Amino acid sequence: MEALWLSMKLAACVAAILLAIGVPVAYWLAYSTWRGKFLLESLVALPLVLPPTVLGFYALVAMGPRGPLGKLWIALFGHGLAFTFTGLILASVLYSFPFAVQPLIVSFEGVDRRLLDASAVLGAGTLRTFWRVILPLSLPGVVTAAVLSFAHTLGEFGVVLMVGGDLAGVTRTVSIDIYDRVQSLQYGEANRMALVLLAISFSVLSVVYAVNRRVWSPWPAK
């Protein structure tokens, strides 16, 4: 159960951080007219195609005592980043980045441009237009982004193993825990945890699809 709690905590932190970073990045990607935009788009989508071990490997190298991030961290806080919960959060944020940014881009781009024009001629600057028009009309996208990054972080394995290792209570997440139990032939235990993870993932994804299909939605119809 400790592993499950740790996984939930990790996923919640990652989802919150991704919303905070993902919203401005997605806004820029949705509205910028810069010609080199495709480069950043590719970069954001990279974790979708990269094996988790590759991402995890580079994250580990960067966070290690001789890596740039690791050195900085030691200078600031006196201890390394690799094999810590913070390190795990950083790596997971990278790994789940596209799952937060893509739905946000799609929903920002879906907002009628004339509504933004209307807001501008009524005296609203970019920031006010974003808070009063774009964000409220993109709420399903925001929920999707939060839920997908939560679910994706909950289910990750390779990156966690590379960066976090297997320290009970610190970096041993559910997926690692299941792997450990299978290795030590505790099939019953493994099955219980696997079922819990399956149930959580299914319910969380159901929320996403319900919101987007408007089968059930907390927001009134447009």
Added chain:
Amino acid sequence: MAGEVNAVMLTARIRKERRTASASSFVIDVSIEVSPGITILFGASGAGKSTLLDCVAGLARPDEGRIAVGGDVLFDSSLRIHVPAPKRRIAYVFQTLALFPHLTAEENVAYGLRHLREEQRRGRAEAILKAFHVEKLRNQKPGEISGGEKQRIALARSLVTEPRVLLLDEPLTGLDAERKAAIVDDLRAWNTAKGIPILYVTHSREEVDALGERVIALESGSVVGAGPPMDVLNAPRRKKLAQAAGFENLLSATVVDLRESDGVMRVRLQQSACEIEVPLGYAAAGSHVHVAIRAGDILLATERPHGLSARNVMEGRILALEQRGTMMIVRVDCGVTFVAHITPGAVRALELDVERTVWLVLKTHSCHLVD
């Protein structure tokens, strides 16, 4: 400021190249002056009307030019001035209206009033909703509001901010004449107190007649006429404008001879034997011209008429009769096909029918030469 009548004029000189989806690019090059009151910007779709409004509102940036309201410069390419849209105080009602779907009518109207305190904001919003007769809908969202009322709310939202200029991009499309007229009356009532320049875009001739004080006619990115609607649209100099302005008969013709002392010339229509007399224009004998004639200006007779002042009488045969509303559309073949509009009563009285021989009567000054 409220109630003060300001006689401030909008002046705009705009040049902008527009790249369209098709390979052809398109240049808008216009210079307009809009004085207080309603000025209509008239032209077929694709003439550049919306781009012009976007430039004035600050949503698009001209390549070159100058835009000013009174002495206040909003854009000047040589001085590198470009006041952003939120700071222009120019109201703009879009063709799609662009009401915020997640806000109620009242919240939509109060959107541009954030600089005011809560109670002032509510007061202003309520007053303008009343002025446009939609105060009952204040807690409804746009999705629950019918056409016509949405237009009223969009107008209220734009005008509540006390703009210096109002831009309207075909805001009343899709409404019947009665609702249009009622909304226009409310708009006029509002503007008698404010006296701001209103630039009203339309491609509908009906709206021009209903609204018109002044018209600016736009075609392929250029101003092709400006002045009172009667002058601009009843004597169209351009072929496309004539089509848009509802000249049902647009015929190509060759000049036969000029009779300068009578102020007329004879032209032969579309390689037929049919010749008519039209007002003298800047054309040499043998040159090619277009003649625009309103279907409503053509008279029909069942016998060859005598003793008429009208100079053009042509014999022809009825090809088709078609009722449209309270009007009969008659197609007559005189070597070229003419379209005439008459009343159903006239059709009955003259016992007109297909194949019947008739005479068309046309005054010289009902024939307009177009480029």
